Amino acid sequence: MIKLIDICKTFVLGDQPINALDKINLDIHSGEYLSVMGPSGSGKSTLLNVLGLLDSPDSGQYLLDGIDTKNRSEAELAKLRSEKIGFVFQAYHLVPRLNSRENIELPMMLAGVNAKQRRQLSTVALERLGIADRALHLPNQLSGGQRQRVALARAIVRKPEIVLADEPTGNLDSRSGKEVVDLLEQLNNEGITLMVVTHDSELGARAKRQLQMVDGNIVQDKRHEPC
Numbered sequence: 001m002i003k004l005i006d007i008c009k010t011f012v013l014g015d016q017p018i019n020a021l022d023k024i025n026l027d028i029h030s031g032e033y034l035s036v037m038g039p040s041g042s043g044k045s046t047l048l049n050v051l052g053l054l055d056s057p058d059s060g061q062y063l064l065d066g067i068d069t070k071n072r073s074e075a076e077l078a079k080l081r082s083e084k085i086g087f088v089f090q091a092y093h094l095v096p097r098l099n100s101r102e103n104i105e106l107p108m109m110l111a112g113v114n115a116k117q118r119r120q121l122s123t124v125a126l127e128r129l130g131i132a133d134r135a136l137h138l139p140n141q142l143s144g145g146q147r148q149r150v151a152l153a154r155a156i157v158r159k160p161e162i163v164l165a166d167e168p169t170g171n172l173d174s175r176s177g178k179e180v181v182d183l184l185e186q187l188n189n190e191g192i193t194l195m196v197v198t199h200d201s202e203l204g205a206r207a208k209r210q211l212q213m214v215d216g217n218i219v220q221d222k223r224h225e226p227c
C-alpha cells in the first residue's frame with residue numbers, strides 16, 4: 001500500500017542542515033497497525049507528514065497504492081490526501097468558530113462533496129464517535145476528549161485507507177486517552193491501516209508493528225510475535 005524508497009528530508013536552520021529523514025525505506029501493508037517511537041527530534045512527525053502528503057521529501061520515491069507521488073500538483077496531492085488519508089493531531093486542529101458538524105464537514109466541503117452527502121456522512125461519523133449530542137457545540141465548549149473525537153470523526157468521515165495519528169493522546173487525561181486509542185484500534189480492526197506517533201511507550205507497545213527512530217533513521221522495526 002505504501003512504499004518509501006530512500007526518502008530524504010533535510011531542513012536547514014541557519015547554516016546547519018538537519019537530516020530529519022535520512023534515506024528511509026519502509027513498506028506498509030494494508031490493515032497494519034504501526035507505532036513510531038523515538039527521542040524528540042528523531043524525525044517521527046516529519047515521517048508522518050511525508051506519508052500524509054503534507055510535506056514532500058527532497059529525494060527518494062514515495063508510492064501510495066502504486067501511485068508515484070513525485071511531481072504531483074498541489075490539487076492532485078490534495079485529492080489523494082482527501083480520498084486516502086485521515087489525520088489526527090495532538091492539538092486537534094479544529095477550526096474554533098465552526099461547530100463539531102461543520103468541522104467534520106469542512107474537508108468534504110473543500111473536496112466538493114455535496115451538502116446532502118456531507119450531512120449524511122457527518123451524521124454517521126458523529127454517531128460512530130458517540131458525539132451526536134455535541135454536533136452544534138463549538139470546540140471551546142467541548143472537553144479535550146470530545147474535541148479529539150470530533151477530530152477523529154473528521155479523519156474517518158470519508159473512510160480513508162490509512163489514519164495517521166501524531167501524539168493523539170498527548171493532551172488527554174488517561175481515561176479520555178484510552179477511549180481515543182480504543183476507537184483508533186476499532187478502526188484498525190475494521191481494516192483501516194493505522195500509524196501512531198507517540199512518546200508513550202505503553203501506547204506504542206500496543207501496535208502490532210513498532211518502529212523506532214533515531215536521527216532520521218528507522219533503527220528498529222519490530223513485529224509482535226503471535227502467542
Ligand SMILES: Nc1ncnc2c1ncn2[C@@H]1O[C@H](COP(=O)(O)OP(=O)(O)OP(=O)(O)O)[C@@H](O)[C@H]1O
Nearest residue numbers: 011012013018020039040041042043044045046047
Ligand atoms: N520546519 C522545520 N524547519 C527546520 N527544522 C525542522 C522543521 N521541522 C522539523 N525540523 C527538524 O527536523 C528534525 C526532526 O523533527 P520532527 O518534528 O520530525 O521530530 P520528532 O521526532 O517528531 O520530534 P518530537 O518528538 O519532539 O515531536 C528536528 O531536528 C527538527 O528540529
